[in-house]
Amino acid sequence: MANALAHETSPYLLQHRDNPVAWMPWGEEALTRARERDVPLLVSIGYSACHWCHVMERESFEDEAVAALMNEHFVCVKVDREERPDVDALYMEAVQAMTGHGGWPLNVFVTPDQVPFFGGTYFPPQPRMNMPSWPQVLQAVADAWRDRRPEIETQGAQLRERLAASASLRPSDAPLSTAQLEQAVAALRESYDPRHGGWGGAPKFPSASVIDFLLGQGETEMSIATLRAMATGGMHDLVGGGFARYSTDATWTVPHFEKMLYDNALLARAYLHGWQVSGDDLLRRTVHDTLDWMLREMRAPGGAFWSALDADSEGVEGRFYAWTVDQLRAALGGDAEAAIAWFGATHRGNFEGANVLEARGPEPPGDVRARVLARLLEVRAQRVRPGLDDKLLTSWNALAIAALAEAGAVLRREDYLDAARTAAEYLLRVHRDPGGRLLRTSKDADARLNAYLEDHAFLVEALVVLYEATWEPRWLHEARELADAMVARFADEENGGFFSTSSDHQELVARRRDLEDTPIPSGSSSAAVGLLRLYALTGRAEYEERAQSVLALVHEIAPKHPAAFGHLLQAMAFAIGPTREVAIVGPQTDADALARVVRDTYRPRVVLAGGPAANDAVPLLEGRTPVDGDAAAYVCERFACQRPVTGPVELERLLADA
Known part of the structure; x- marks a missing residue:
């Protein structure tokens, strides 16, 4: 058996192509081989910027004797968690259930019918610190498979039911209420660190979605203090811009140095909103630093964005x-x-x-x-630079597009708007198969793997933001088409909401829902936000109904655990309202002056459409006309509009509570 990773596009898988382990990518061929050999699969999951993934590779996967043990007893499968979030999510949940903790590298032993029965994270090459060695683990699992198969199969059946639990959620008939949002704010206050900002202790992660939720609720004590603490701490790269993935301590001082596209896209928007609310120039500078870093160091040929920078250079974490x-x-x-x-x-x-x-x-x-x-x-x-993960992921690029588009409109940075347009064009051109179906990932313009719910939902959100920032109807048209495809392929017609994989996706041990907004928004939460905003722009009732079906599944849980549901809480806040639809039509200069009233303040429950005249391609603009040749703003609530106004002062008055 030979290592089969040489033809993959994932940088993480390619890092392992020369290992003496007979790695295979996840897929039917690996499952068939396990069934034919009647041995378990060893599924090893990580990502290219993962420090301990590199350590375990050097210590164990490059060792000939250890590789021989792995090849003898198992079909060995390498998975990039970023390319295959479905496989990662299933087996991460399983390992957390079995051991009480998780992380990467994630090493899971799986029956030929995909049921996990043992797993863990990093294992050393020799026993230390109460951890068994990796060879000891391999031999123990092989012995158990030989001697205790009935026990393994019984436990596997129980775990299979647990993994499918999220799919069995039932909707609640209880109404949404502002009291739930207040409950969420109060719960966040209980876990807030008033000395250093953020929530919880070490390690401390940036919580962009939670901060955006708090800012939308008018809470500035926790949110602004946390933004300032992160911006002045070591997790923020003062020299080059951008943020590391998390802080290893409670003070935001020493980070885990890898830089992820998704963190920086989400944080750029949180800092933008924080600046809109507070006027704090530190926050504005941080937006620029972060997005300028993204454009300088993460932009691929063609205009989309690479995924991550490694924590290590010259084999040492943080040296750069x-x-x-x-x-x-x-x-x-x-x-x-x-x-x-x-x-x-x-x-x-x-x-x-x-x-x-x-x-x-x-x-x-x-x-x-x-x-x-x-x-x-x-x-x-x-200096020797950290390694680059140069794959392009649809969902993470969508987060970058949304950040660049909104910041470009608010900060009047045409280069940000142009970058958002170019990245969106790349995804819509390259990340589609010949039939127009969205794909998950590409490298060197070679796109592959069916897209997930998060890819569709994040891109719907991003295209809506891009339309609102540019008033170019093509982006709204693409958002609607993609939303329709998302509903057709991912909706749960029985219980509401969405599955994380499409109806024709490769069958796994369980079909799950993506619910929690950590470390990025869940596909479900993003679908709810995107569909609610699309409804406000188009009036298409099905979009609102589908979004409400997501909220019905989790709106009673989210306020009790707000740190895990920041984006879902934003969807709830939009659904509860009051929301406003603003349509601006007329000559560009005057229309831009009116648009500034909307954009200069953080207004998460306002949607904005505009153009030179009435436009049937944008339902919110239908029938809207300038007033006596002057640009006019129509402020509506659930499509009931007040008389148009032509001056910024009048518009500000109408939006005072939005």
Whole structure:
């Protein structure tokens, strides 16, 4: 048996193509081979930016003797969790049920009919810290498969039922209420860290969806403080822009250094909304830093965006980002002492003898600040860069499109709008099969794998945002077509809501729902938000009905566990209202002045349509005309409109409570 990963497009799978392990990609061929050999599958799941995935590969998967043990007893399958979130979600839930914890690398032993029976995360090559060695685990599982098959099969049947539980959720008839939103805010206050910002302790993750929900509810104490704490801490790359995946401590000081496209897209929007609410210039600068980093370092040929930067360079986590005091002095000359005080850098350092830079000391004057950061970026560019995951994922690109489009419109950055357009065009051109079906991933313009609910839902949301930012009807048209395909392929006609995989997807051990908004919004929550906004723009009742069917499944759970349902809570808030539909028609200059009234303030329960004149392609614009040649704004609630206004002051008055 030979390693079969050489023809894959996933950078993570390609990293393992030279292992002596006879890896196969997930698929029917691997399942058939397991059935023919009557052995379990060893399903090893990770992603290219995963530090401990690299460690386990070096320690075990590159070892000839360990590989021989794996090949003898198992059909070995490598899975990129980002390409196959369906497989990852199933087996992560199984391992968490069996062990009480999860993470990556995720190593799961699975029967030939896909039922998991044992699993864990990282295992060392020799026993240590109360952990068995990986060879010991392999031998124990092989012995159990030989000697205890009936027990394994009985436990597997029970676990199969548990994995299918999310699909059996039933809708609630209880109405949505503002009291539920207030309950969610109160619950977040209970777990809030008032000293350092954020929720919970170490490790501490950015909670962009939760922050957006709080800002929409008018809560600024927790949300703005958390945004400021993250922006001034080490998780934010002060030199190059962008955010690491999470903080290893409670103070946002030392990050886990990998940078993910999805985190940065979500955080850019949260910082934009925070700036709209507070006017805090630190938050505005952070939006620019994050999106400028995305355009500079993550943009692929063709205009879409790569997935991630590794935590490691030269085999060492964080080496690319950390600085000693001597390195800072050598790089900065006369600016060094002011910069060292600003960064709080010391000879002892805060990370393995070096410093992860923070911005919690006295900030230098603007010209010094800019010069320091530019010089450090120039010097850092000479270092060995972290590895790049250069696959393009539909869902993560959709998050980037939404961030660029909204920021472009609010901050008047045409380059952001152009980047959003180009990325959307790429997805709609390359990430479709010949029949027009959406695909999940591509590398070097080779797209493959059927898209999931999150791909459809995130892209629907992004196209709606792009339409609202540009008033180009083509994006609304594409959003509607994609929403219709999403309903046709993913809707649960029995209980409401959506499944995470399409009706004709490869059959897995269970068909699941994607519900929790961690670390990114769930496909279900995103579908609800996108469909509600589409309904407000088009008046098509089915969109609202489908969105409400998502909320009926989880709206009683979400307020009790708000940290896990930030995006779903935003959908609830939109559904509860009051919402406004704003249609602006007329000459561009005057129309833009009216649009600024809508855009300058964070208004998550407002949708915006516009153009030079009435437009049948955009239902909200049907029959809307300028007033005496002047641009006019029509403010509507559930399509009942007030008289048009032509001045920004009048429009602001009509939107005072929106």
